[in-house]
Amino acid sequence: MTYQFNFDPVFRDFDKMLWGLGLGLYLAAIGLLIGCVIGLLVAYGRQSRITPLRWALWVYVETIRNCPILLLIFFVYFGLPEMGIYFLDKTESFILTLSIYAGAYLSEVFRSGLTSIPVRYVEAAKAIGLRPWQRQRYVVLPVMFRITLPALSNNLISLFKDTSLAAAIAIPELTFMTRQINANTFRVMESWLTASVLYLVTCYGIAWFLRRVERRYAVIR
């Protein structure tokens, strides 16, 4: 029951862990960025008058939201080459999966954001003579982004945590690195504790930073 802590072997590879952490952050950021584009398009698409399009997008959102992300990762990583798409390396295929996944969740966020914009904003925009796309560009979208900012930051954090699954297809991010260090040094507690602390600190760092951004851009209604 007594366990001798010895962090030296873990700290010898600390730079690898930090690199892995950086890679995870990078993956999450790219995933969020592409996911935002997908989510926005889907959110607008689900308001369209074309019924088949609405249905198709509903199927997309519900399927992705109810499907385990690990299965999606494997499907894209192993399945796409079967369909003749074999030019994605594992990082690109993971980014693709993460974007599709984030897109489904973010489309729901944006959809509720779009519906929560007061009608009088749009009416005022009409009254000063803005064209439909100008109304979206200068009135609806900026307000919607401000309203959805808290939900967006939650999504970024959970996306960052989901990048740990990239370890399953051997992308050298933090979890993968930790597993390797664990296997090489047998310092089980030390390696996983270090990884946990790194994840914790990063998550709360992101949360702290985003809360400041939220305060800066809070909508006064």
Place this chain on the structure above:
Amino acid sequence: MFSFEPGTFLFEAWDARYQLMAGLAVTAQLSVLTIVSGSIAGMIGGIGLTYGPWPIRFLLRVYVDAVRGIPVLVLILFSYYGLALFGIQISAFTAGVVALGGFCAAHMSETVRGSLESIPAGQTEAAKAIGLRFGQRLRYVLLPQAIRRLLPPWVNTAVEMVKGTTLLSIIGVVELLLATQQTIARNYLILQFYFAAGMLYVLVNFTISQLGALLERRTAHLRY
């Protein structure tokens, strides 16, 4: 397309039916175990977070915040590799249940705390005024109202847990995903089998969500 010969999806799926069904059964077991244990622990944890004396509140807060800031996969690997160190001989299945249950408990605690705190203070004051003790206040006044607010996030957590069981395939628990992968390794029908497994998960989770929505409508009258 629907021919029934070796190498076609239908034949291979029929051939692997016992394996896949066993995988599905393990997924179901894992889900039920983690959701039930996590919910019970989360209920206690949430009440402790709201009404406990400060040392208990503090400890629970540390636990909840720590677990919520660490990816589930790390928790699973930690408990899988870590618990063995203390001479606890446990299977990957148990390690997985411990990790997922702990994860579920942390999320549930936070949900329960949120819904308890959202009940107006007047309710507690009124309950005190008519002389109910703490247990009675919880039993007759607070929990019935909290349940109503608890349901939507609880159903979400349940769906997350079903999805989370797939992560146990990484530590070698043969649940639906790993059973599917083993089948794929034999017949190489990658797209078809991943797609079928995915649809199975979607079916299960969509059903849970819909049941949750139904339950929500049923309990809508519980609001004040």
